[in-house]
Amino acid sequence: MSSILNSIDLQFILGSLIKTAVFWICIMIVVAYTVYAERRVLAVIQNRLGPNRVGWQGLLQPFADLIKFIFKEDIIPFAVNKVLYLIAPVVVLVPAMMVLIVYPFGPRNVPLPGGEVLSNMLNNFGNSLGYDWALDLTHIDLFVSNFNVGLLYIFALTGLGVYGIVIAGWASNSKYSLMGGLRSSAQMISYELALSLSVVAVLIPAGTLDLVKIVELQGGTWFGFIPKWNLLALFPAGLIAFVVYLISAIAETNRVPFDLPEAETELVAGFHTEYSALKFALFFMGEYVNMTTVSVLATTLFLGGWQGPLVGTYPWLGLVWFVGKVFFFLFLYIWLRGTLPRFRYDQLMNFGWKILLPAALVNIVIAAVLGVLFL
16 A cells, blocks of 8 residues: 555645645635625626625625525426436536636745645654655645646636536526527637637747646746737737637626626526526536636736746745736626627627637738748
8 A cells, every 4th residue: 555655646646636625715715706896896887885784895795695595495497307407507617617727826836835844744644654755845836737738628628618508508498598508509609719719829929738838938028128928929919819819708708798698688597597596506606717717818828827027036926916917807807797788699699700700810820920920
């Protein structure tokens, strides 16, 4: 048993488990307070109060909502396909959570406060059990896992989320839900193409699908003050790619002005009309985790990820820059919801196929030509 255990990279396993747990908890907190922030910001935009009763300024409202979802009556309509009806919320949430392990939210080899004490404790514990451990947790990498095809992994998993929405719409045995599911599948196909093609302009200067390397290549500045973000690389190709990505990502997450699968004025609540209690909460969580995922990917691909001033001197500051950029995109989501009207469905499809997709294809040609000339 000892030889088997010692042959495993225990340090990698232990570090990955700890970082996954911490990252999962942080994402759940971000999701909970993104909902709170959305309700407060929309209240300001619409000249009303918003939630301000539970805790100081309503800061405990997410926990009150969680308790409400737990104890709310769970209703399952009589004519649903019960197995698929129950699986659908899980199919939406799980792929959204799985992609989080490949995002670099800080630099490599960062000093861990208290890491030496923790290493000694674990090594002494292992030695007392007869295992020859030599763990070194004094420095850690601020990412869970580093895939050399991390970007492909993300696109593969995020494309699975739509299956949960389609399954929910079909299994609910409701015309409103079915229509919402069908709209979501058509919308995903339309905008996934433009979104995937938009990142080619990033891959040309980067030359890799490894997200960690993509962020590291965006370090430094041009002319001493312009950050080497992919947003500005191969100008104007990087900027066009960013705009196409941002619009496609908003449509991918079914948010205003592209929230046709949930259009309240037409479909009651769309694909989740027949869901209640915790099952509805899982759909809700899946939507906001997808918003966070899209924001993290935009930060990683276009805005330099954790790169920023003083990160070389203070490595943990990279985490602050990373979180700040992600929150900018989350605020943009909320701002758009309080500002823009919803598209008609024909406008949605025309915009995806006749404007975004051609723009993404033309931008690949522009980026390729500029890459040949200047790289």
